[in-house]
Amino acid sequence: MGYPVNHHRVIFGVGNLIMGLVLSIQCSAGLLSAEVQALPSSLQTRYENVQSSIDGRQFDVAADEAEALFLDARATLSDRDVVVRKLRGFVAGLHHQAGNLTAALRHYTRLVSYYSEFSFDPALVEPLHGLAQTYNALGLDEDAEQALLRAQNIAHREDGVYTMEQIAILEDLTDLKQSISVVRRDQQRRYHLRIHEDAFGKDDPNVVPSVLRLARYLDQRAVNVRSHLLLKEYRRRVYRTECHGLYERAIGLMQKTYGSDDPRVIEPMREYAEVLLRHRSSRARAVEVVREVERILVAGSDATVADRAAARVEIADYFNMWNDGRADRLYREAWAMIARDPDSELARKELFGTPVRLTDVALGESPFPIRVPPLVAEGDQSLFSEVSYTVTVDGRVRNVETVGGNIPIRQANPLRLRMARIKYRPRFVDGEPVSTLGVLHTQKYRVNRYAKKRPIDHVKCTSCTDFQHAW
DSSP states (O other): OOOOOOOOOOOOOHHHHHTOOOSOOOOOOOHHHHHTTTSHHHHHHHHOOOOHHTTTTHHHHHHHHHHHHHHHHHHHOOTTTTHHHHHHHHHHHHHHHTOOHHHHHHHHHHHHTTTTTTTOGGGHHHHHHHHHHHHHTTTTTHHHHHHHHHHHHHHHHOTTTTOOHEEEEEEEEEEOOTOHHHHHHHHHHHHHHHHHHHHOOTTTTGGGHHHHHHHHHHHHHHOOOOOOOOHHHHHHHHHHHHHHHHHHHHHHHHHHHHHHGGGGGHHHHHHHHHHHHHTOOHHHHHHHHHHHHEEEEHHHHTTOOHHHHHHHHHHHHHHHTTOOTHHHHHHHHHHHHSSSSSSGHHHHHHSSOOOOOOTTTTTTTSOEOOOTTTTOTOOOOOEEEEEEEEEEEEEEEEEEEEEEEESSSHHHHHHHHHHHHHHHEOEEEEEEEEEEEHHHHHHHEEEETTOOOOOOGGOOOHHHHHHHHHH
């Protein structure tokens, strides 16, 4: 699993490295089954509750629950018990995902301090990596670089200079060194793929994760390319073309290895369709990809009527995001599949009971960074803004208004503008799309204590800059 370009200081909690790489970068994966069983039975139940909060993407709730679980586990077991240490890394990753960076920093620092200052214990690599990413998110680039270099040094001593295990650290170092030219950065990314190709062979399925990682990087480069006006579009086309070719290669390798109907092909196909959407590239190819996803989903031997309807809705969602009028027809077809099926009542509620956000789906999962507002106490951690809006019958957001919050209105304006660009799957009643009034969204904020503060008399609206970095 790769690490994304650090344009807005996204991190990977060390918990997902320690606990098994089961989930994506959005959250730590949790303890392994044997480690869960090592906990007292009462704590095992609470750990399952934490996982439920993670599955519901309630990361702030999960972080609080995991913190309490860790404190009780430490009181029951030894503070230096292996399970307690791994649980601390799990808690640190959750705090980071929830935006509680100071709490994450505290846990990662304590985790590293368990070992001697000059130790080369391989167990230090993962907590050092997590500590570095926390420093990076806080804007402490020099501290982040030192932690990464120490982790890389330990990895070299343990596994050698050319080991693939150090690639994640090398990628973060590359992203951290902003002074490196973009050409050099591109070369580093392609070099990571060549390492895998030399180790496994170009047609081996083991290179697929590295191929997808480079494709995601080039996708971001196409979006953020900086160049002279005359060269900008040319370079963007080059990045996009290479990105599309890598996705095609990865999908082809997986289909050749696992079969064209294997469910493991679905996620790369979905990613590829979304990339084509963002790049406004070959819509015909994107339609082919999402149709292939539907075919795989329906071809499953255990596919139900609800599964087939959900697959049809997924295609409609892509058309909706493309502003294609065919979305409405496909939504109606999906509704007709489950309209009279008594076993599909739950599917009707999940698919059509409420508006479903299709774009910017991660909005609200983590707090936005914000400078200390002049009229809010510096120690106040309960900063938020609440907006109300209407989702129309075609899934567009209209009438966005700020209805609550405790931050200056000028700092909330970027949220309103962002909400206005979101697209939804509309709510359906009796087979017809309907508008939904008064939909609410609450956005939390965290104080960026590491930003330079300005005198109150000279405070300017910096929200646009802050939000661009946060996005």
